[in-house]
Amino acid sequence: MSRAFTVMTFNLRMAVSTDPYVWEERKHWVTKIIEDGKPDLIGTQEATVPMLDWLKGQFHGTYDVYGVNRARSEETGEFSAIFVKRDSFSILRNGSFMLSQTPDVIGSLGWDAQCERICSWAELAFNGETKSALRFFNAHLDHIGKVARTEGLRLILNNIREQNLDMPLPVILTGDFNDTPESGLLAVINEFEPMTSCFDLMSEEEKKHSRTFHGYQGGTEGSPIDYIMSSQGIDFKSSAIVRDKVENGYPSDHYPIVAHMEMKED
Secondary structure: OEEEEEEEEEEOOOOOOOOOOOHHHHHHHHHHHHHHHOOOEEEEEOEEHHHHHHHHHHOOOOEEEEOOOOOOOOOOOEEOOEEEEOOOEEEEEEEEEEOOOOOOOOOOOOOOOOOOOEEEEEEEEEOOOOOOOEEEEEEEOOOOOHHHHHHHHHHHHHHHHHHHHHOOOOEEEEEEOOOOHHHOHHHHHHHOOOEEEOOOOOOHHHHOEOOOEOOOOOOOOEOOOEEEEEEOOEEEEEEEEOOOOEOOEOOOOEOOEEEEEEEEOO
């Protein structure tokens, strides 16, 4: 028996008043991208407190949303929030940890990072079932600190490994890693367990046109910094970078990625 579902990773771009497209405009475009893609699971990055509140209201009938603010504030800060479609999955357990040497201390800064960074995860069951089926991790690695990116990813992978010691489950990891495949960052994964990337299915020509961060400029040429990864037990059937404009504007300064995935069950 196999189960098919769709996963999206989407850096929403925090609300900045000087951007060419402001959040009050973009939020409706983001909604359309999500509604059109109909993902079962979404890993988002850069949602601020008011942004996430608005999205929760917009999708209250469709998605359960889990995330923890990376800052110790009720007004400022950002989330690596997870959206789980209720018709597809239910959340059995969840948690968050900072990407720092003190992962349990919200607001802590790690290594050479410029910003606080956080990873949120959820253990999921298929809708109507009580058996854990998979774990979904979502994170945003630092844009400045190379050590912070490496050690942050290592911390995520170590958390995955430790949870698998208690109960082995297939894993999906989404996020903005702020680094390209050529950087060597992804080699950290080899220290843990094999994982497949949403870009592994692409041809060499497609990989040359796999830019995901475009700074509201569009275009395709270049390498990605946003990823969907899966462990053994979950296969990519197809993946695509969503470059759609809405009302002739870009919903974010990143293109979201959508992957159609399949999990085989015994």
